[in-house]
Amino acid sequence: MTASNKFQPAWxxxxxxxxxxxxxxxxxxxxxxxxxxxxxxxxxKEFNMxxxxxxxxxxxxxxxxxxxxxxxxxxxxxxxFISIVGKENVAAxxxxxxxxxxxxxxxxxxxxxxxxxDRVPDLVIHPRNKEDVARIVAYCNGQKIPxxxxxxxxxxxxGMRSDKGGIVLVMGTHMNKVxxxxxxxxxxxVQPGILGPDFEAALNDAPRLFNAARRYTCGHFPQSxxxxxxxxxxxxxxxxxxxTYYGDAYxxxxxxxxxxxxxxxxxRDIPGTATGPKVNDIMKGSEGAYGILVxxxxxxxxxxxxxxxxxxxxxxxxxxxxxxxxxxxxAEFGRPAVLRISDPEETEIGLKxxxxxxxxxxxxxxxxxxxxxxxxxxxxxxxxxxGYTRHVKKEVSKIAHRAxxxxxxxxxxxxxxxxxxxxxxxREDLLxxxxxxxxxxxxxxxxxxxxxxxxxxxxxKSRPGTICTTHASHFYPQGTNLYFIMILKPKDSExxxxxxxxxxxxxxxNGGSVSxxxxxxxxxxxxxxxxxGREQMDVLRAxxxxxxxxxxxxxxxxxxxxxxx
Numbered sequence: 001m002t003a004s005n006k007f008q009p010a011w012x013x014x015x016x017x018x019x020x021x022x023x024x025x026x027x028x029x030x031x032x033x034x035x036x037x038x039x040x041x042x043x044x045k046e047f048n049m050x051x052x053x054x055x056x057x058x059x060x061x062x063x064x065x066x067x068x069x070x071x072x073x074x075x076x077x078x079x080x081f082i083s084i085v086g087k088e089n090v091a092a093x094x095x096x097x098x099x100x101x102x103x104x105x106x107x108x109x110x111x112x113x114x115x116x117x118d119r120v121p122d123l124v125i126h127p128r129n130k131e132d133v134a135r136i137v138a139y140c141n142g143q144k145i146p147x148x149x150x151x152x153x154x155x156x157x158x159g160m161r162s163d164k165g166g167i168v169l170v171m172g173t174h175m176n177k178v179x180x181x182x183x184x185x186x187x188x189x190v191q192p193g194i195l196g197p198d199f200e201a202a203l204n205d206a207p208r209l210f211n212a213a214r215r216y217t218c219g220h221f222p223q224s225x226x227x228x229x230x231x232x233x234x235x236x237x238x239x240x241x242x243x244t245y246y247g248d249a250y251x252x253x254x255x256x257x258x259x260x261x262x263x264x265x266x267x268r269d270i271p272g273t274a275t276g277p278k279v280n281d282i283m284k285g286s287e288g289a290y291g292i293l294v295x296x297x298x299x300x301x302x303x304x305x306x307x308x309x310x311x312x313x314x315x316x317x318x319x320x321x322x323x324x325x326x327x328x329x330x331a332e333f334g335r336p337a338v339l340r341i342s343d344p345e346e347t348e349i350g351l352k353x354x355x356x357x358x359x360x361x362x363x364x365x366x367x368x369x370x371x372x373x374x375x376x377x378x379x380x381x382x383x384x385x386x387g388y389t390r391h392v393k394k395e396v397s398k399i400a401h402r403a404x405x406x407x408x409x410x411x412x413x414x415x416x417x418x419x420x421x422x423x424x425x426x427r428e429d430l431l432x433x434x435x436x437x438x439x440x441x442x443x444x445x446x447x448x449x450x451x452x453x454x455x456x457x458x459x460x461k462s463r464p465g466t467i468c469t470t471h472a473s474h475f476y477p478q479g480t481n482l483y484f485i486m487i488l489k490p491k492d493s494e495x496x497x498x499x500x501x502x503x504x505x506x507x508x509x510n511g512g513s514v515s516x517x518x519x520x521x522x523x524x525x526x527x528x529x530x531x532x533g534r535e536q537m538d539v540l541r542a543x544x545x546x547x548x549x550x551x552x553x554x555x556x557x558x559x560x561x562x563x564x565x
Contacts, residue, residue, distance in 0.1 A: 006037065007051045007054075008037065008040060009040065009054040009055075009429075009433065011032070011034040011035070011429050012032070012057075012060070012428070012429070012432065013032060015029055015030055016029050016061075016062070017062065017064075019064050019065055019095045020061060020062055020063060020064055020065065021061035021062070021063060021065055021098070021112040021113065021115060021117070022060055022061035022062055022112075022113075023099075024061075024065070024098055024099050024102055024112055025061060025102070025104070025108060025109040025112045025113070025428075026425075026428055027104060027154070027227055027424050027425055027427070028226070028227065028425065031422070031425050032425055032429075033419070033422045033423055033424075033425035033426045033429075034426065034429055035426060035429055035430070036353060038352060038353045038354075038355065039353055040054075042349070042352070042353070042467075043430075043435060043487075046465060046467055046487075047435065047465055047488075047489040048465070049489070053433065054433055057432040057433060058113070058431070058432060058433065058434050059113045059114060060113065060432055061112050061113045061115070063115055064095075065094050065095045065098045065099075065117065066094055066115075067094040067097060067098060067117060067120065068118065069118065069120070071092045071097075071122040071123060072122045072165045073122045073123055073145070073167075077143060077145065078090065078092070078123060080139055081123065081125055081136065081139075081167070084132055084135045084136055084139070085125055085126065085127055085128060085132050085136075086128075089125060089126040089127070089128065089173075089174075090123065090124070090125055090126075091123070091124040092122070092123050092124070096124045097120045097121055097122070097123075097124060097168075098112075098117045098120055099153075100121065100124045100150045100153070100168045100170050101117070101119070101120035101121050101148075101160075101161070101162050101168060102117070102120075102153065102160075102161075103153050103154065103155035103156065103157075103158065103159060103160050103161075104153060104154050104155065104156055104227075105155070105156045105157060105158050105521075105523065106156070106427075106436065106438050107158060107497070107523070108158070108161075109427075109431065110431070110493045113431070119161050119162055119163050120162050120165075121148060121162040121165060121166055121167055121168040122162075122165045122166060122167065123166075123167045123168075124167070124168055124170060125167050125168070125169055125170065126169075126170045126173040126174060127169055127170075127171070127174065127175065128174045128175075129174070129175065130175070130257065130259065130294035130295060133169065133259045133292055133294050134259045134264065136167075136169065137259045137260070137261060137291075137292065138261075140166070140167065140261075140552055141261040141550055141552060144550050144552060145166050145167060145552060146162065146164045146165060146166025146167070146552050146553075146554075146555050147166055147167055147168075147169060147288075147292070147552055147553055147554070148160050148161075148162050148166065148167070148168040148169070148288065148554055149168070149169050149171060149231075149235075149288045149292050149293075149554070150168050150169065150170045150171065150172075151171055151172060151192060151193060151228070151229035151230075151231045151232040151235075152172055152193075152195060152227055152228050152229040152232060154224045154227040154228040154229075154232060155232065155236060155518075155519065155521065156439075156518055156523075157236075157515070157518050157519050157520060157521030157522070157523040157524060158521045158522040158523045158558075159236065159287050159288070159519055159520070159521030159522065159523075159554075159558055160288070160521075160554070161522060161556060162556075163522075163555065163556025163557070164555050164556055166552070166555075169292065170193075171191075171192050171193035171229065171231060171292075172193035172194070172195065172229055173193070174193070175191040175192060175193040175294070176191055176193040176194040176195070176198065176229075177190075177191050177194060178190050178191075178194065178199060178202040178203070178209075178210075179191065179295070180210065181203075181206050181210040181212050181216070181300070183212055183213045183214070185254075185269070186216075186299065186300055186301070186302075187254055187269065187297050187298060187299060187300060188203065188216070188218075188297070188298050188300045189295065189296070189297050190230050190295070190296055190297075190298055191230075191294070191295060192229060192230055192231025192232075192234075192293045192294065192295070192296060193229050193230075193231060194229060194230050195226070195227070195228070195229055195230075196218070196220070196221070196222075196224075196225040196226060196227075196228055196229075196230070196233075197225065197226055199218050199230055200217065200218050200225075203215070203216040203217055203218055203300055203303065204216070204217065204303055214302060214303075215302075215303040216300040216301060216302060216303050217300065217301050217302070217303040218252075218298070218300060218301075219240065219242060219245070219246030219247070219252065219299075219300075219301045219337075220233060220238070220240040220242075220243075220246065220249060220252060221240040221241045221242050221420075222238050222239065222240045222241065222517070223241065223420065223421060223423075223424060224238075224421075224424070225240070225421055226421050227424075230296065230298070231293045231296070233249040234249050234250075234253055234256075234284055234285075234293065234296060235284075235285065235286060235287050235288060235293060235519075236249075236285065236287060236517075236518065236519030236521075237249060237250055237284060237285040237517060237519060238517050238518075238519075239474045239481075239516065239517035241338055241340075241420065241473065242337035242338050242381070242383065243474045244329065244335050244336055244337060244338070244339045244474060244475045245335045245336060245337035245382075245383060245384075246301060246337065248474070248517070249284075250281075250284050250285070251299075252298050252299045253280070253284055253296060253297075253298060253299075254269045254271065254297040254298060254299060255267040255268055255269040255270075255280060255296070255297040256280060256283055256284075256293060256295070256296045256297070257293070257294050257295040257296070258283055258290070258291035258292060258293055258294065259291055259292045259294055260290055260291030260292075260547045260548065260553070261291070261547065261548050261549065261550060261552060261553065262291075262546060262547050262548070262549070265279060265283070265291065267279060267280035267283075269297045282543065285519070286559075287519055287520065287521065287554065287558050287559055288553060288554035288558070289544060289548070289553055289554050289558055289559050289561055290543060290544065290547040290548060290553060291547055291548070291553060292553075302384075304383070304384065304385065304386075305383075306386075307383065307384060307385065307386045307388075307389045308381055308382070308383055308389065309381065309382040309389040309390065309392070309393040309410075310379075310380070310381050310409075310410030310413040310414065311336075311379070311380050311381075311382075311393055311396055311397065311400075311407070311409075311410060311413065312377070312378065312379045312380070312407070312408040312409065312410060312411065312412035312413050313377075313378045313400040313405035313406065313407055313408060314347075314365060314368075314370050314375050314376070314377055314378075314405060314406045314408055315341070315370075315375065315376045315377075315378060315400070315403060315404065315405045316369060316370055316371075316374065316375060316376075316403075316404045316405070317344075317374050317375070317376065318341075318343050318344060318374075318376050318453075319450070320376070320403045320404055320405070321341040321376040321378055321403075321405075322341065322446075322449060322450070322472070323403060324378070324399050324400055324402075324403040324405065325339060325341055325378070325472065325475060325480070326446050327399050328395075328396055328399055328475075329475045329476065329477055330477050331395065331399070333391065333392060333395040334382075334384075334388060334391060334392040334395070335392065335475075336380040336381060336382050336392060336396060337380075337381050337382060337383040338379065338380050338381040338413070338473075339378075339380045339473070339475050340378065340379050340380065340416075340471055340472070340473040341376055341377070341378045341471060341472050341473075342376055342377045342378075342469070342470070342471045343376060343453065343457075343469065343470040343471065344373045344374055344375065344376060345373070345457075345467075345468065345469050345470070346377075346469030346470055346471055346485070347375055347376050347377040348372055348373055348375075349467070349469055350377060351377075354415065357372070364406075365406065368406050369404070370406060377408075377412065378400070378405070379412050379413040379416050380396065380413065381413060382396075430487075434489055435487065435488070435489050436486075436487070436488055436489070436490060436496050437485065437486070437487045438485075438486055438496075438500065439483060439484065439485050439486070440483075440484045440486070440500070440503055440504065440507065441481055441482065441483045441484070441515065441516040441517060441518060442481060442482055442484075442507045442512030442513050442514070442515070442516050443479065443480075443481050443512065443513040443516040444479055444480065444481065444482055444511065444512050444513070445478060445479040445511075446478065446479050446480070448479075448510075448511040448512075449472075449479070449480065449482070451510055451511060452482060452507070452510040452511055452512045453470060453482055455506055455509070455510035456470075456482070456484060456503065456506045456507055456510060456512070457470065457484075459502065459503060459506040460484065460486060460503060460506075463488065463499060465488060465489065466486060466487070466488045467485075467486065467487040467488065468484060468485070468486050468487075469484075469485045470482055470483065470484050470485070471483050474516065474517070481516040481517070482512065483516075484503070486500075486503070504524065504527060508527055508530070508531060513531070514527045514528060514531045520558065520559050520560070521558050521559075522556060522557045522558050525557050525558065525559060525560035526560070528559065528560040529560055537560065540559065540561060541561055544561045
């Protein structure tokens with residue numbers, strides 16, 4: 001048979017039926033991204049599988065959602081919420097409770113495939129505005145009803161699981177708008193439920209929509225850009241793919257407004273003050289444990305896509321790629337927006353899956369001394385004023401060439417851009433056949449990067465039949481992040497969860513942070529006190545007692561706060 005006639009699995013193309021478990025756990029029910037033939041062949045080789053293994057799918061969650069537990073709120077309590085937001089904005093049906101009671105972690109996906117949804121809210125509420133939120137929080141505080149906040153449901157760290165029932169506030173239904181744009185301050189006031197694409201589209205079209213003087217960009221483009229809300233970016237301390245230039249979510253926040261059980265907090269939109277420790281900073285990354293974000297003022301940036309410069313290089317080694325990246329970020333000539341370096345395994349798999357591992361490009365790379373399982377891919381972009389982007393690209397090129405890298409022009413970067421938001425949809429195809437793909441990410445200083453990279457990879461690769469690719473993609477003068485992607489076929493989910501816990505142990509033991517940009521939630525809470533230390537945790541718990549004396553805000557262990565309330 002020709003290559004085109006080889007067996008390929010029947011990857012699913014059907015949109016999940018409404019009301020099913022699958023329609024909940026898919027990142028987007030209407031989007032698909034299937035493994036290529038090269039991916040498929042790699043899975044068979046790495047996991048000792050045959051075509052027969054791909055002729056029968058595992059449970060796919062196609063059943064209608066039916067919950068065992070009934071809503072635990074009284075009729076009087078439900079009627080109180082209806083009086084605040086209207087009957088049309090309150091739901092107690094099984095599907096709504098399951099849909100808005102789950103994020104997108106692998107743990108939740110695997111459970112929903114088995115029709116297991118046993119920790120969900122009692123009631124789903126869609127607040128219309130911040131006044132509704134204030135009335136709801138006040139009522140819940142008096143009644144001691146737990147509150148979970150749902151932005152877009154894209155979180156992957158069990159950050160919004162309703163361990164104690166209660167209500168979930170869905171912020172994206174109504175509170176999803178850009179309220180204003182200020183040309184003088186170069187800021188935008190935004191509601192937390194707005195999705196990334198809607199926010200960016202409004203900024204790009206600011207002259208028409210807001211009579212603004214120019215077009216703007218948000219500068220924040222995580223892989224979950226199409227799926228996540230602005231509030232989620234801030235409360236989980238997210239980081240976008242262009243963060244090396246624009247900054248992390250933490251950096252783009254100017255001021256915020258929160259509703260807490262202790263009252264309403266409004267911070268001021270002044271860029272710099274000397275007025276003591278900043279409560280504005282304390283609320284970032286609070287993951288719903290202190291209060292509910294209802295409005296935020298963000299930095300925005302001039303939108304000049306016509307000036308974007310792209311570059312890509314192949315470095316002779318991981319050490320060379322790391323050293324060059326450190327010099328790029330520390331040399332003070334400006335910064336790229338996107339800067340990403342892949343380690344040898346990620347580079348080689350990428351070349352193979354794109355069909356470049358045995359053709360003319362591979363021969364040219366070998367001729368230049370860039371050998372398989374040593375060479376490392378670097379991609380990047382530069383944004384800003386025309387002269388600036390040209391200058392930064394020129395300086396980046398100088399550093400890369402001094403390190404022995406070969407230019408690949410901007411082609412590799414364009415290839416990456418093509419799938420930068422869509423690759424996440426491949427997860428469902430793999431899980432349909434028992435293959436798990438999951439990620440862990442960590443922050444690390446330059447001096448400790450190689451120890452961490454080698455230590456974690458050594459542990460992951462000690463498990464036979466485990467693919468582990470790594471890249472760095474968020475750069476600071478003092479360090480970067482490492483993003484580990486693991487692909488394996490465990491005998492069952494429990495084996496994987498035990499393995500993942502040991503990988504987190506290896507990350508912390510080798511000097512990495514518990515998380516870099518996914519947040520903590522309940523998934524990483526068991527590691528947080530050891531990582532931060534008792535004194536810092538005591539401060540966070542004291543804040544929890546102040547803001548939330550009755551423990552109603554996202555209870556159940558998020559951020560590791562509940563055990564010692």
